[in-house]
Amino acid sequence: MDRGSTSQISEPIESNPSDNLQMTQIEQNTPVLRIIGKVPLSGHVPISGAKNSILALMAGSLLSSEGCRIRNVPYLADVKSMSDILETLGVKISRSGEVLDIDTSNLTKNSAPYELVSKMRASFFALGSLLARLGSAKMPLPGGCAIGARPVDLHVRGLQALGASVQIEHGIVHAHANSRNGKLQGAKIYLDCPSVGATETLMMAATLAEGETMIENAAQEPEVVDLADLCIAMGAKIRGAGTNTIFIEGVEKLHFADFTAIPDRIEAATFMVAAAMTRSTLSMSPIVPAHLTAAISKLQDMGVTVRQDAPDRITVIGGDHYRAIDIETLPYPGFPTDMQAQFMALLTICEGSGVVNETVYENRLQHVAELNRMGANIRLKNNVAVVTGVPQLSGAPVMATDLRASAALVIAGLAADGETTVMGLHHLDRGYDRIEEKLRNVGAKLYRTTEVVSV
Numbered sequence: 001m002d003r004g005s006t007s008q009i010s011e012p013i014e015s016n017p018s019d020n021l022q023m024t025q026i027e028q029n030t031p032v033l034r035i036i037g038k039v040p041l042s043g044h045v046p047i048s049g050a051k052n053s054i055l056a057l058m059a060g061s062l063l064s065s066e067g068c069r070i071r072n073v074p075y076l077a078d079v080k081s082m083s084d085i086l087e088t089l090g091v092k093i094s095r096s097g098e099v100l101d102i103d104t105s106n107l108t109k110n111s112a113p114y115e116l117v118s119k120m121r122a123s124f125f126a127l128g129s130l131l132a133r134l135g136s137a138k139m140p141l142p143g144g145c146a147i148g149a150r151p152v153d154l155h156v157r158g159l160q161a162l163g164a165s166v167q168i169e170h171g172i173v174h175a176h177a178n179s180r181n182g183k184l185q186g187a188k189i190y191l192d193c194p195s196v197g198a199t200e201t202l203m204m205a206a207t208l209a210e211g212e213t214m215i216e217n218a219a220q221e222p223e224v225v226d227l228a229d230l231c232i233a234m235g236a237k238i239r240g241a242g243t244n245t246i247f248i249e250g251v252e253k254l255h256f257a258d259f260t261a262i263p264d265r266i267e268a269a270t271f272m273v274a275a276a277m278t279r280s281t282l283s284m285s286p287i288v289p290a291h292l293t294a295a296i297s298k299l300q301d302m303g304v305t306v307r308q309d310a311p312d313r314i315t316v317i318g319g320d321h322y323r324a325i326d327i328e329t330l331p332y333p334g335f336p337t338d339m340q341a342q343f344m345a346l347l348t349i350c351e352g353s354g355v356v357n358e359t360v361y362e363n364r365l366q367h368v369a370e371l372n373r374m375g376a377n378i379r380l381k382n383n384v385a386v387v388t389g390v391p392q393l394s395g396a397p398v399m400a401t402d403l404r405a406s407a408a409l410v411i412a413g414l415a416a417d418g419e420t421t422v423m424g425l426h427h428l429d430r431g432y433d434r435i436e437e438k439l440r441n442v443g444a445k446l447y448r449t450t451e452v453v454s455v
């Protein structure tokens, strides 16, 4: 198969849906990532601020008329989209390097446009802070990775428990506080499942409610704790974030805070897998080792050496042989669904067979077909994949179907024999800060191009 650059597509390709997607990309001349595989990596990778924290923190900033300063903000398409959304609400945002200043003194609008909210999931979480601050809010149903149905019923039911009336009309959620003074009322809320977004939406909403709120079966993810910490820094009274029961005592108003977001545990885990897959040695910092317990333990079970060099730094030392293991995705502190695709890529070159059970989302195994295109041996039944290791992946043109799938394909490409072309880079750009630069700095050979690639 010829994957060289040409001025036009040289040959017709067989029709299958994935190939048609590739043709579309190629014809439109959209950027692709070309990766030369089997180049050993070595060195240090700086880890950026956590995407899923920053986006929630930006939503949280709306709770105060004094705004906030957020540090450690990565360069991501999602941060730009969230900034655009806040700006449509009347918020002023200025960025200087990794510092974001958010001026919420002129929050004039309570609704965000569909075109922006549909790009990402976290934008919807601002429903909680807008409703708490303004007494009413309208938010289109959210977007984000197409990995399952991703309803918002828990957000809606929780807001209703807090005394809001909520209607969904024409794809827009309309919420307003029922009380005369426009305030929400503290309540006891039980979440049917520990949803990260619902916990964040409801925690924000409850900070300015009258009385105490208790969220039971709350999500315990580090990003929930980070949001709680920002709210506390702004004057909120929150206890229990990071456990399954969160207590929030409503306060009259919040004030300015200067806050630094946690490092991105999913980005760190992605580079950890990249080191293992390329049989290389990579260190990374800053990280919070406790946020990476599941990933570190799974890598060690596979036979990968992981060394903690300092409280905020680890080194991953790849080897020649890895054992296949089983993985089941679960809410934190279980194994994160956002690391499933990357670990599946690593499993494709382990010895033996491992079972991957995706329990959080109904449709988060679309990368299986693309990894198989690279020579992997993965069989799929519903949400369970059986991955049987092969000695070597081979480079191929592949299509990223969602954010973490795109990362899995990039690291598979780094380990594969020959050249891999990854298409669908808008997914990658949502969540990985300057990934090509970071990889090139440790020796990887990859470049983004809009050249026409013949397949």
Ligand SMILES: CC(=O)N[C@H]1[C@@H](OP(=O)(O)OP(=O)(O)OC[C@H]2O[C@@H](n3ccc(=O)[nH]c3=O)[C@H](O)[C@@H]2O)O[C@H](CO)[C@@H](O)[C@@H]1O
Pocket: 052, 055, 121, 122, 148, 149, 150, 151, 152, 153, 154, 155, 156, 193, 194, 195, 196, 197, 198, 219, 223, 336, 337, 338, 360, 361, 362
């Ligand atoms: C921006 C952000 O932080 N995104 C993360 C967040 O997404 P997000 O907050 O959307 O994920 P949730 O924890 O809410 O979703 C977990 C499961 O609960 C279901 N559910 C959720 C809400 C609801 O009202 N009803 C319902 O049924 C979802 O469909 C899903 O199956 O946590 C997920 C789980 O760790 C991660 O994969 C995402 O990267």
Ligand SMILES: C=C(OP(=O)(O)O)C(=O)O
Pocket: 052, 120, 121, 122, 143, 144, 145, 338, 403, 404, 431
């Ligand atoms: C699924 C993810 O993001 P989102 O919830 O924004 O779609 C992710 O970060 O892996």
